[in-house]
Amino acid sequence: MTCHINHDCESNAAHTWNARIHRHTVHAIRDIDVGEEITLSYVRLLTKRKPRQTRYKTCYGFICFCRVGSLPDEQSKERDLSLKQIVSLEDLFDAECRTNPLEALGYVDAETPIYSELGRECESAWVHGCAVTITIAYGDLARARVFVERAVTISGR
Known part of the structure; x- marks a missing residue:
């Protein structure tokens, strides 16, 4: 359940x-x-620490004391900065995917190591899935295959 x-x-x-x-x-x-x-x-x-903790308290009635929830302030700020970078890259991806698909695909490559630094490689599988959609839409099936293989490899870890 x-x-x-x-x-x-x-x-x-x-x-x-x-x-x-x-x-x-x-x-x-x-x-x-x-x-x-x-x-x-x-x-x-991708929710930063303060809004995350607020949501736990108001919606679920608890304060999170897991490893990430109880990181020292400096480490939490570093993590929040990484999350902000991912959100910015996703926004850029969304803005460019129709008009400049190659630029958008570069944002996918930029997000992947940030997810790895956070220990969340699995999250980048979704991003690679978005890249598959773009490459298929533009008829670039060879590149789509590469992104599918990356997504499957990441998902299988």
Whole structure:
């Protein structure tokens, strides 16, 4: 039952609605050690610390003390800066994907190492999926194949 899975800012699982079976399904997004609790993040990964903590308190009635939630201020600020960089790159990607697709694809490449620094390589699979859509739309099937392979490789980690 998805509603009984605890929160962690660095969750090891994600949930999605499966319309075929009309249920939430939970999928591991990284290897989970024997005895390790399965966790979900209750907010979007790209949410900075202060709004994240506010949401936990107001919506869920708790203060997050997970590893990320209790980082020292300096480390939290560094993490928030990385999150801000990803959001900026996503905004640029959205702005350029129709008019300048090659520029937009460069933003995908720029996001990937930031996700890696955050230990969230799996999140960049979605970004590579967006790149697949663009490359197919512009008829660049060879490049689309490369992005599909990257997304699959990342998802399989």
